[in-house]
Amino acid sequence: MTVLNKVNVEAQAIEAKKASKKLMVLSEVEKNDALLHLADVLEREYETILAANEKDLAAGREKGFTDAFMDRLSLSKERIADFAQGLRDVAKLDDPTGQVLSDWTLENGLQVEKVTVPLGVIGMIYEARPNVTVDATGLALKSGNAIVLKGGSNAINSNAAIVEVMHKGLEETKIPKEAVQFIASTDRAATNELFTMKEHIDVLIPRGGGKLIQAVVENATVPVLETGVGNCHIYIDKAADVEKAINILVNAKTDRPAVCNAAETLIVHKEWLAANRDALVSALQENDIQVHGDDHVLELIPGSVAAGEEDWSNEYLSTDIAVKSVDDVVEAIEHIEMYGTKHSEAIITEDGEAAQKFLALVDAAALYHNASTRFTDGGALGFGAEIGISTQKLHARGPMGLPALTTVKFLMKGTGQIR
Amino acid sequence: MTVLNKVNVEAQAIEAKKASKKLMVLSEVEKNDALLHLADVLEREYETILAANEKDLAAGREKGFTDAFMDRLSLSKERIADFAQGLRDVAKLDDPTGQVLSDWTLENGLQVEKVTVPLGVIGMIYEARPNVTVDATGLALKSGNAIVLKGGSNAINSNAAIVEVMHKGLEETKIPKEAVQFIASTDRAATNELFTMKEHIDVLIPRGGGKLIQAVVENATVPVLETGVGNCHIYIDKAADVEKAINILVNAKTDRPAVCNAAETLIVHKEWLAANRDALVSALQENDIQVHGDDHVLELIPGSVAAGEEDWSNEYLSTDIAVKSVDDVVEAIEHIEMYGTKHSEAIITEDGEAAQKFLALVDAAALYHNASTRFTDGGALGFGAEIGISTQKLHARGPMGLPALTTVKFLMKGTGQIR
Numbered sequence A, B: 001m002t003v004l005n006k007v008n009v010e011a012q013a014i015e016a017k018k019a020s021k022k023l024m025v026l027s028e029v030e031k032n033d034a035l036l037h038l039a040d041v042l043e044r045e046y047e048t049i050l051a052a053n054e055k056d057l058a059a060g061r062e063k064g065f066t067d068a069f070m071d072r073l074s075l076s077k078e079r080i081a082d083f084a085q086g087l088r089d090v091a092k093l094d095d096p097t098g099q100v101l102s103d104w105t106l107e108n109g110l111q112v113e114k115v116t117v118p119l120g121v122i123g124m125i126y127e128a129r130p131n132v133t134v135d136a137t138g139l140a141l142k143s144g145n146a147i148v149l150k151g152g153s154n155a156i157n158s159n160a161a162i163v164e165v166m167h168k169g170l171e172e173t174k175i176p177k178e179a180v181q182f183i184a185s186t187d188r189a190a191t192n193e194l195f196t197m198k199e200h201i202d203v204l205i206p207r208g209g210g211k212l213i214q215a216v217v218e219n220a221t222v223p224v225l226e227t228g229v230g231n232c233h234i235y236i237d238k239a240a241d242v243e244k245a246i247n248i249l250v251n252a253k254t255d256r257p258a259v260c261n262a263a264e265t266l267i268v269h270k271e272w273l274a275a276n277r278d279a280l281v282s283a284l285q286e287n288d289i290q291v292h293g294d295d296h297v298l299e300l301i302p303g304s305v306a307a308g309e310e311d312w313s314n315e316y317l318s319t320d321i322a323v324k325s326v327d328d329v330v331e332a333i334e335h336i337e338m339y340g341t342k343h344s345e346a347i348i349t350e351d352g353e354a355a356q357k358f359l360a361l362v363d364a365a366a367l368y369h370n371a372s373t374r375f376t377d378g379g380a381l382g383f384g385a386e387i388g389i390s391t392q393k394l395h396a397r398g399p400m401g402l403p404a405l406t407t408v409k410f411l412m413k414g415t416g417q418i419r
Helices: A009-023 A028-044 A046-063 A067-073 A077-092 A131-142 A153-170 A188-195 A210-219 A242-254 A270-286 A295-300 A309-313 A329-339 A352-361 B009-023 B028-044 B046-063 B067-073 B077-092 B131-142 B153-170 B188-195 B210-219 B242-254 B270-286 B295-300 B309-313 B329-339 B352-361
Strands: A100-105 A111-118 A121-126 A146-150 A180-182 A203-207 A232-236 A263-269 A290-293 A320-326 A344-348 A366-371 A388-390 A398-400 A406-417 B100-105 B111-118 B121-126 B146-150 B180-182 B203-207 B232-236 B263-269 B290-293 B320-326 B344-348 B366-371 B388-390 B398-400 B406-417
Touching: A009 A121, A009 A146, A009 A180, A009 A188, A028 A046, A028 A077, A028 A131, A028 A153, A046 A067, A046 A077, A046 A153, A067 A153, A077 A131, A121 A131, A121 A188, A121 A210, A131 A146, A131 A153, A131 A180, A131 A203, A146 A188, A153 A180, A188 A210, A203 A210, A232 A242, A232 A329, A242 A263, A242 A270, A242 A344, A242 A366, A242 B406, A263 A270, A263 A329, A270 A295, A270 A320, A290 A295, A295 A320, A309 A320, A309 A329, A320 A329, A329 A344, A329 A352, A344 A352, A352 A366, A398 B406, A406 B242, A406 B398, B009 B121, B009 B146, B009 B180, B009 B188, B028 B046, B028 B077, B028 B131, B028 B153, B046 B067, B046 B077, B046 B153, B067 B153, B077 B131, B121 B131, B121 B188, B121 B210, B131 B146, B131 B153, B131 B180, B131 B203, B146 B188, B153 B180, B188 B210, B203 B210, B232 B242, B232 B329, B242 B263, B242 B270, B242 B344, B242 B366, B263 B270, B263 B329, B270 B295, B270 B320, B290 B295, B295 B320, B309 B320, B309 B329, B320 B329, B329 B344, B329 B352, B344 B352, B352 B366
Parallel strands: A121 A146, A121 A203, A146 A180, A232 A263, A232 A344, A263 A320, A290 A320, A344 A366, A366 B406, A406 B366, B121 B146, B121 B203, B146 B180, B232 B263, B232 B344, B263 B320, B290 B320, B344 B366
Antiparallel strands: A100 A111, A111 A406, A388 A398, B100 B111, B111 B406, B388 B398
16 A cells, blocks of 8 residues: 555645635536546546556455455446546536525615525545545536545545546646545544534535444534435335335345345235235245244244344345334334334335325335335436435435535625615 | 423423424414414413513522613513514415425336425524524424424523413414423523434524534534524725715614624725725714724724734624724635634625625625625515524525425335336
């Protein structure tokens, strides 16, 4: 691994804040031109990035990381071309800043405009996926924000090389290269310094596992955009259509088990289960889904193991599933209230009243009637780009597109008005 | 003072959460009927409230509180009628929930709606103004939220009586009385318990002085809507019209010096100061404005005292003002960047370019060109009601109306869609 100089996180954050002032007055065309140029430079300089990536991969092999982890870490010419394409896609999106959300004139003639503006400086804290380095930078710059990047230590050489290439590219654009700051340290203390830099950083976005996100939420005084833990439920109601129910359950559980919008618990109405046990059991077996069930489920579903209290909260991220049997939709809602993470929850039913109750009463970012929870995703919903999926209620909830990286200003234009 | 039973804050927060589920499905008419009924009951039962208020006033006199404090604490039949009128005004406002912000259909037929919904449970932490007990309850109930009230201990008897009357009133409405919880304790530990009740409380809103707000921001893990500290600046540019400049300065400083949108610092262009010193000095003297100036100002403005570093950050809340002289608009912007609280900032100038620069580069909730900062106020801007003035960037910035008490849900209606 490259020997890194001692970093000065505060100095870098101050640089970012200064650069953000220059960035916020650039035009949409100037920002888009810069993104398109960055895309070209990344493709042109891919060998620099791959050489650095090789160092991270060698260190990873030595540490005996899993294949899945090594795959996430690993770059190729094609993957770098994908990063570049991502930047070109972001350039095509509408500029989220400078939008007049509303405007009116007071009786005294004072003109009021509520306008979207960049947040300022975004602190991005993430794990070992080098793509986040490019994706987050593209979204930040497009929305007129500077960014401070703190990636996982196992990808540090790859990230440093990507940022070096982007810095070189930015020198040929209107965006000051200081708008992209990379904390070149594997020291956790450097991350912790970001937590309290309220003067210089406007928002922290943690991207990664539940532990990382919790550490940021609990320790940061800088405002946080909380993303992603999903303990999602599929509730199969008494009046559920069998085919829809089983298709949706299998899709939500097995399409990509490791993502946050995958189902982790099936809640099933006891009457539906009694009537459709065989169809359900076949589907579970065909798809190698391991059931952790309550006592009633244990009796009815062969091969299931007893669910403990922890199963109701577990984000398996595998083909395991917790199964809870209930007597009605109210019991299902109460179970979700107790164990859900307010991400995505689905009801499968042909009973409009039960669906209505579920959609009105369950407290979550995304609620589904007769569809898979897998659609909670900025790409699937047509947002064009996604910073993450918010499970908080303030500022942004659910899939976050570029507007989540903006705030507002009230601009008042007068001719001497006093009160 | 009434002897209070030991309170169980968590049990009350759980009650509020349960009640919020019932409240969120009520219709606009049901909520408005309840608010109108509460208004009538408050007017009818005013004597109960005044009797309790007398206890707080007696205790306050004994403690030797200032006249201003005693005035804020003091209730009368007329003030209670004002509270009732406030509830009637809130009933007239549009329901901020159930608004479809956008809706679209995916190619696969999945229907998507982004709809506003109540936050759930609001925790209101405030000082000794009993009007907040009624105002905050009205805004919370109108927006479909339950509320947990923790008022200042010096108003505890008044607040308890107001809540008792409101509870009695709610029994005759569709809103469960458990939707309004009052923490009947003068113990600070009871307040601190609210800080970390993420399971039951969705947002904390501190209303009061800077110390209270900081204590909540620093210690709460529940999300906070931060309101109100305002170190607002008036920048008189080289090209400022003399009459506009002086009128605005005097208005922003003296109209209501104790409020957060009052001016605390004058930044003045040296050339303007040289040319208009006499007019400025007369206006300052006529309005008893005490100047704390930099060296240049000390020489030019008779009677001014030297400003120390702390003056640039001081929220005087009196007719004192800090005065800083500068060479251009950029220096003014840098001063605001260093010492401002991102609340309200004004430039007085006839130079459109300087105004444009100021409005684009100063980072604050409200920016004024040729008008007084005193207009940063939900009432003045026509919002109908105001929960507070947010100085944060996420969720809500500037004066917050009812929409700040809502979040969104994505509702997806399908026919079996999978991904």
